[in-house]
Structures are given as C-alpha cells and as structure tokens.
Amino acid sequence: MSSAEQRQQHAKEQSDAAMASANLAASVQAITAAYSEYTKKALADGTEFMTKLASLKTPSDVMALQSEYAKMAYESFLAETKKISELYADLSKQAYKPVDGFAATLNSTRQ
Numbered sequence: 671m672s673s674a675e676q677r678q679q680h681a682k683e684q685s686d687a688a689m690a691s692a693n694l695a696a697s698v699q700a701i702t703a704a705y706s707e708y709t710k711k712a713l714a715d716g717t718e719f720m721t722k723l724a725s726l727k728t729p730s731d732v733m734a735l736q737s738e739y740a741k742m743a744y745e746s747f748l749a750e751t752k753k754i755s756e757l758y759a760d761l762s763k764q765a766y767k768p769v770d771g772f773a774a775t776l777n778s779t780r781q
Contacts (some may be wrong), residue, residue, distance in 0.1 A: 697761040702759060708750040713744065 719739045726732050 694761060694764055697757065699765055701754060701757045701761065704750070704754050708746075708754075711746065712743070715739075715746070 719735070722735055723732065726735060
C-alpha cells in the first residue's frame with residue numbers, strides 16, 4: 671500500500687470514528703429524559719407530601735408522614751441515580767469505542 675493510500679485510509683478511519691462519536695445523540699437524549707422524569711416525579715411527590723402534611727393535626731402523624739416521605743424520597747433517589755449512572759456508562763462506552771478502534775489500527779500499522 672502506498673503512502674498516499676495509507677493516508678487516505680487513515681483519514682477515512684478518522685472520519686468514521688468522528689461520525690460514530692457524533693451519533694451519540696440518542697444516549698444524551700435518554701440521559702436528559704431520565705433527569706426530566708425524575709425531576710417531575712420528585713416535584714409531584716413533594717407536592718403530594720406537602721398537601722398531606724397540611725392536613726395533619728397531631729405531631730405524631732406529622733413525624734410518621736415525614737419519615738415515610740424521607741424513606742421514599744431516598745429510595746427513589748438511589749434508584750434514579752443508579753439508572754442515570756448506567757446511562758452515562760453506556761454513553762462513555764459508545765463515545766470511546768471508535769477511538770479505541772482507531773488507536774488499535776494505528777498501533778497495528780506502526781508495527
């Protein structure tokens with residue numbers, strides 16, 4: 671393979687890698703949607719909590735409701751954090767896959 675053909679092949683591989691990295695919009699949209707859904711749910715849960723809280727008469731009922739809400743909010747936060755972190759991990763894998771392939775190709779041509 672001539673030097674010009676090698677440069678052309680490398681340029682094509684770089685272009686392919688750039689295009690693959692640019693096609694990550696679906697992953698970014700999934701992350702954005704997950705944040706949006708969690709925010710909506712958290713706001714709805716908070717509004718419901720405040721409505722229930724306003725109707726309570728005794729301090730023991732208030733404490734029970736606050737404990738229940740805190741537990742539910744914490745569990746929801748942990749579940750959503752896990753879900754979103756998995757989405758970020760997938761995004762990272764997709765973003766670096768073309769770069770890894772290109773680096774492997776460069777290393778193999780140098781040897």
